[in-house]
Amino acid sequence: MNCKSLFLSIILLFIASHAQASSIKRMYEVSQPVVSQDKQIRNAAFEQGLIEVAMRVSGSSRAPAEIDLMVASQMISQYRYFIMSEKEINAYMKQSASQGTPLEKPRYRLWMKFDDAKVKQQLGNNGLPIWGYQRPNVLIWLAVKDGKNRYLLKKSDQSQIKDTVEKEAHRRGLPIIWPEYDTLDRQQLSFIDVWGEFWEPLKQASQRYKADAVLLGKMNWANGSWQVNWSLLMEDRIESWKLSALDMGMITSSGIDVATDHVSSRFAVYANSANDGELLVRVSDLYSVKNFATVSHYLASLAPVKSVYASEVKGAQVDFYLELSGDEKDLKRIIALGKILQPDTRAEEEPSEYVVRQGQMPMDSEKPDTGVTAVQGIQSDNGQSAKQEPLSPEVQRPQKPQPNMLRYRINS
Structure with a gap:
């Protein structure tokens, strides 16, 4: 096996083994x-x-x-x-x-x-959107009055209500988090705070979970039926709705259904060839093969991305060429959701002497000790989110206007 094949194998191994916590598995x-x-x-x-x-x-x-x-x-x-x-x-x-x-x-x-x-x-x-594998984590604070007791559901609880919520969240592909509600949480938040929808203590108690959205539920058994008030906090906006039903399973499932619709409406992408485009994403601070594989896998998994490859490497800085289904705004909004990349606002550095362009592979003796190299056609581990688009070194891509560039750095 030559050095190029060996390095590509290492890259693909890292890609296959580094999925994100909010990445949905077995979607189909x-x-x-x-x-x-x-x-x-x-x-x-x-x-x-x-x-x-x-x-x-x-x-x-x-x-x-x-x-x-x-x-x-x-x-x-x-x-x-x-x-x-x-x-x-x-x-x-x-x-x-x-x-x-x-x-x-x-x-x-x-x-x-x-x-x-x-x-x-x-x-x-049929006019429906596509929601990618990378999805926001939703923290659930669910307060229950069942006619005899009142309590907040937590991670360690065994509960039919909790099981129903988890089953519906799995069915809809919504990643959820239950609070520990341990001593630390109790110091900041009480049942009354949740039931009264006091958002300041709720926000403070939720910070430790690093969730992308908070779903608050007040579930009450009264007059022979269940009533639930739901509120979803996401991006500093609160959406609220009320449901009532005799069946506990139906009312909890419906609550998760509405919450999922609200969340997906912010991040799902509609296919529209008129908005398809190309984009360069320059990512800095990729000092290891693991970092390179993580970013490649992440970009390939995003809903607006049809294909992605590393087009140029400058030391620990890599330019990724993306073909989009949708526009630049869709991509920026979804990247902002994740925790992999952050905008790079630093002054642009001068390119290093070591530059590898797409379709090239330097000899070992030419590589600086950065741990990063250029690889053709990086593909997601499930083979579904992005397709390889290899170019032979002998084939020159036709000259065309340079696409817009976004600059990011990997989160340390």
Whole structure:
């Protein structure tokens, strides 16, 4: 193996092993309990699976009404059956009974994986956005009065309400955080503060969790039904809504649905060829292969990015060429959400003598000791967010206007 192939292998290894905490995994995978392996039942499960995947990828609760379910079976890339254990079956039947929807006892769990390109095309054709893998973490402060007790739900609690919230958040692809509500939290925040929606102590107590948004819920059982007041704090804006229902599962799921719609509306990107463009992103302080791989993976995973490659290296400074689905504002807004990059406002330094352009690979003897090199066609570990776009060293890219440049530095 030559030095170029070896270095590329190292880069890809780092990319595959450094995912971000708020990166959604298995976005296009879902499973459904089924009673048999009959084709008609399987196709019905495919339709339900497409509904879930479409909502997760678009971030929109409008997806079920907009997509074409008749083509669900044509969008499957893989599927397989797993025999359900008695414990799984009993848990499923118990949950169904509690929701007032008695169902036939299932025997199998049908796992299915949808083709990401076909799903994105389906969403785009029906006017729905794409929400990328990188998503904001949402901290949940949920105060409950159940008729007998009052309490704040915390990370260590075992609770049906908490389980329902987590299940719906997973279904919608919303990363959530439960508070520890330990001694440190209790010194800053009480049940009354949450119930009274006193945002100053809420903001102070939330700082330790470094969440991107805070979801406050006040859940009360009164007069034979549940009432919940929800408020979402994100980017210094508060959105509030109220829900009421007899069923606890329905009201908590609906609350997460509305919250997800609010969050995704800020970060999901609509496909619009009129806004497609190109951009250079110059990232500084990349002193190691790990830093290089982290930034490459991160840029490739962002919703507006169709493809990305490292076009030029100047010491510990790398220029990434991006093809966008959307515009520069979309990208800047989503990068501001994350914790990987921060704007570089320092004065531009003179280029070092060591410059590697896309399509080149220096010999070992020519490399300075920076730990960074140029690699063609960096691709995300899931192979879905960005495509390789290699250029042969012998092929010259046609001259065209230089795209705009954004300057960032990696967060230390």
